[in-house]
Amino acid sequence: MQMLQSSIGRKLVMAATGLCLVGFVIVHLLGNSSIFIGADGINAYAEHLHSLGPLVWVFRIVLLGLFGLHIFFGIQLTLENSAARPIDYVEKQNIRTSFGAETMIYTGLAILAFVVYHLLHFTMHVTNPEISVGVLPLDALGRNDVFTMVVLSFQKFFISAIYAGAMVALLLHLSHGIQSLFQTLGLLNGKTLPVMEKIGRAVAVVAFIGFVSIPVSILLGLIKV
Amino acid sequence: MDLTLYVWRQNGPDEKGKMEQYEAKNVSPDSSFLEMLDEVNEELIANGELPIEFDNDCREGICGTCGCVINGVPHGPQEKTTTCQLHMRQFNDGDTITLEPWRAGAFPVVKDLVVDRSALDKIIQAGGYTSAYTGEVGEANQTLIPKPDADYAMDAAECIGCGACVAACPNGSAMLFTCAKVAQMAVLPQGQVEAAERVKNMTEALLNAGFGNCTNHYECEAACPKGVSVKFIAKSNREYIKALGK
Ligand code: HEM
Ligand code: FES
Numbered sequence: 079m080q081m082l083q084s085s086i087g088r089k090l091v092m093a094a095t096g097l098c099l100v101g102f103v104i105v106h107l108l109g110n111s112s113i114f115i116g117a118d119g120i121n122a123y124a125e126h127l128h129s130l131g132p133l134v135w136v137f138r139i140v141l142l143g144l145f146g147l148h149i150f151f152g153i154q155l156t157l158e159n160s161a162a163r164p165i166d167y168v169e170k171q172n173i174r175t176s177f178g179a180e181t182m183i184y185t186g187l188a189i190l191a192f193v194v195y196h197l198l199h200f201t202m203h204v205t206n207p208e209i210s211v212g213v214l215p216l217d218a219l220g221r222n223d224v225f226t227m228v229v230l231s232f233q234k235f236f237i238s239a240i241y242a243g244a245m246v247a248l249l250l251h252l253s254h255g256i257q258s259l260f261q262t263l264g265l266l267n268g269k270t271l272p273v274m275e276k277i278g279r280a281v282a283v284v285a286f287i288g289f290v291s292i293p294v295s296i297l298l299g300l301i302k303v
Numbered sequence: 304m305d306l307t308l309y310v311w312r313q314n315g316p317d318e319k320g321k322m323e324q325y326e327a328k329n330v331s332p333d334s335s336f337l338e339m340l341d342e343v344n345e346e347l348i349a350n351g352e353l354p355i356e357f358d359n360d361c362r363e364g365i366c367g368t369c370g371c372v373i374n375g376v377p378h379g380p381q382e383k384t385t386t387c388q389l390h391m392r393q394f395n396d397g398d399t400i401t402l403e404p405w406r407a408g409a410f411p412v413v414k415d416l417v418v419d420r421s422a423l424d425k426i427i428q429a430g431g432y433t434s435a436y437t438g439e440v441g442e443a444n445q446t447l448i449p450k451p452d453a454d455y456a457m458d459a460a461e462c463i464g465c466g467a468c469v470a471a472c473p474n475g476s477a478m479l480f481t482c483a484k485v486a487q488m489a490v491l492p493q494g495q496v497e498a499a500e501r502v503k504n505m506t507e508a509l510l511n512a513g514f515g516n517c518t519n520h521y522e523c524e525a526a527c528p529k530g531v532s533v534k535f536i537a538k539s540n541r542e543y544i545k546a547l548g549k
Contacts, residue, residue, distance in 0.1 A: 085478075085506045085516045086543040155516050162475030162515030164408045168309075168322055169401045171375030172473065175520035180473065182518065258519040261533070264541030268534040 086262075088151045093262035095148040096255055100281075102141060103248070107288045113301065117225035121217050124224040149190060156183045178254035185247040192244035199231070206231060229296055229303045238293035245289045252282035304330050304396035308343065310355055311403045313412050316419075320412065322401070325355075332392040336379065337362060337369065339391055355402075356415040364388040364528065367463030370470070371416040372403040377467035377526040385465065385528040405470035409477070409513040420466050422512035423480060429508035430501035431484040435493040452490045459487035461529040471526030474515030479523035481505050482539035483531050489542050499546035502539055
């Protein structure tokens with residue numbers, strides 16, 4: 079419990095939950111890329127996930143817990159950090175930090191807002207029920223037609239824009255977050271830190287391109303129903 | 304050369320401060336930054352005005368007493384250089400220079416550019432020492448320490464406690480200062496006895512003193528006049544993890 083009041087202790091929670099969330103992001107990206115195989119790819123993938131039954135719920139609750147801890151401590155630490163400099167500089171020049179590092183709380187909150195929208199959209203079918211699973215007919219093999227739902231959604235420019243904007247926030251968050259988490263976990267030294275900064279940025283860019291390629295391909299008509 | 308200075312003037316801890324403009328005329332490029340301020344102050348005194356207060360002692364870059372934020376950078380534009388070792392050749396004729404005190408809630412302004420850094424002493428008091436008996440003078444050499452460990456500890460011990468890391472940190476955190484001490488002692492046999500309590504107590508003292516938390520901006524290392532590395536922060540994080548079970 080003392081750990082949850084300590085400076086390093088709470089940072090470790092941020093880092094451990096951040097690492098798990100990065101893992102989730104990567105797995106999610108791999109899963110989503112099954113859309114490039116076509117309806118057969120992503121509908122089979124969705125069917126497979128739902129066949130896991132109660133495991134899906136275990137997974138969802140764990141993920142929610144990780145997300146909750148990450149957000150709670152993220153906000154708490156950010157508030158403490160801004161309180162630590164009550165009078166600001168007239169002129170301050172940063173030398174080493176990055177835009178991503180300076181905007182962690184904003185990109186984090188943007189991701190949170192996006193996750194809420196994303197769940198309302200594709201999981202709960204609240205925002206666009208007319209083109210969602212449940213209203214759409216099942217596919218030829220009697221599965222939920224996730225493929226058609228995604229394609230019809232991203233053909234709407236506005237929806238694609240929301241997703242692309244959120245992925246910019248994720249890009250910035252991870253461009254700092256990945257190297258930061260390894261430093262927090264104490265796994266870096268003077269030599270490996272600059273290398274991990276490059277790896278972190280590279281992973282962030284790959285995740286960005288991976289996710290954004292889906293709405294872009296659909297808008298360009300490369301993937302269509 | 305001639306310079307325009309914008310300097311934070313504040314008469315006392317509870318007074319309201321503001322930036323004031325001064326002209327520094329005929330500054331020699333060979334004078335040090337503090338000598339330039341000395342000359343400005345002599346003129347202020349001659350005119351019956353209060354001189355600009357700034358901290359300094361050794362003026363050799365070893366004591367850690369001096370320091371103000373020069374054009375937005377703690378200790379000014381030259382890397383690995385204290386304010387007292389900064390020379391006016393780093394500037395050009397006609398330049399404008401802003402001077403502000405270290406800004407952190409834990410460092411209240413005493414007067415003008417002078418801040419109270421006793422919060423750093425509180426962190427040291429919480430564990431920046433060893434209680435182990437290390438013997439008389441000659442006996443120190445009887446505890447053999449591998450050369451890489453000695454070098455590592457010496458690199459961490461380069462910290463002169465000036466507080467530039469806090470001033471530079473976007474979160475007003477004293478992690479580099481704290482962790483340099485934790486890491487220095489963690490690799491030495493005398494320090495290992497109390498390693499677990501040290502990292503917990505010193506980081507707790509850091510929060511209690513009102514400093515922020517590290518979010519790995521690494522501005523501290525960039526501003527440190529001794530180039531103390533953020534690898535010591537990672538080391539302290541490892542020490543904290545090791546101490547968790549204890
Ligand atoms: C997919 C979702 C997310 C992922 C993958 C993620 C990942 C990360 C990672 C890896 C870190 C670095 C941890 C460390 O420095 O030790 C981090 C830090 C942080 N995250 Fe997130 N995060 C996500 C969502 C959020 C959300 C929703 C918030 C909302 C408040 C948030 C706010 C923060 C803050 C404030 C930090 C601390 C900044 C720092 O330590 O430099 N994150 N995140
Ligand atoms: S006055 Fe001693 S370090 Fe500058």
